[in-house]
Amino acid sequence: DAMVIQNPRYQVTQFGKPVTLSCSQTLNHNVMYWYQQKSSQAPKLLFHYYDKDFNNEADTPDNFQSRRPNTSFCFLDIRSPGLGDAAMYLCATSREGLAAYEQYFGPGTRLTVT
């Protein structure tokens, strides 16, 4: 089945130690998104790639970076995690031309910062 995959599902990192979360998709969608979600609040969009074009949200801290080496993969890098960065990180995909512009979400990576 076509899907959005996130690895790992759970990640523990130390304060200030760089960490990378990964997302892959078999849907061949051209748009990929990264969200941060805390305590079942609404997901907060960090940035998205429209094809190779990177689009950062205005209030996303510089501590968060992203890479998209090809259509299928996208990475979220947190350069110096703080305790406030502990959250669920969700990857989602979408495709230009979808009638309802819906997004398809992965299962998420829960990040713990110690």
Added chain:
Amino acid sequence: GDSVTQMEGPVTLSEEAFLTINCTYTATGYPSLFWYVQYPGEGLQLLLKATKADDKGSNKGFEATYRKETTSFHLEKGSVQVSDSAVYFCALSVQAAGNKLTFGGGTRVLVKP
């Protein structure tokens, strides 16, 4: 700007009760409307959608009708089960905004046996 407002939870129900979660929106363009569901420890799953006025989205016994005149997209289910316990998010998307989703704050639903 675009925004979505949904009723705050938690909503606690007994099994087989009727569920309604209210959702209203404001949008600068002509939005598509969605309900997403999030089960504990999981990502968001698309529950249903509607793309134009008077469309009814339905899935797994849930329904919602796109009401342009009242800018609403209320979620309903006639008989809930314990397995429906989750957080429900109403959302909209406008093509001009690059397919970005605008979410409501989420409503936690707890169904007791």
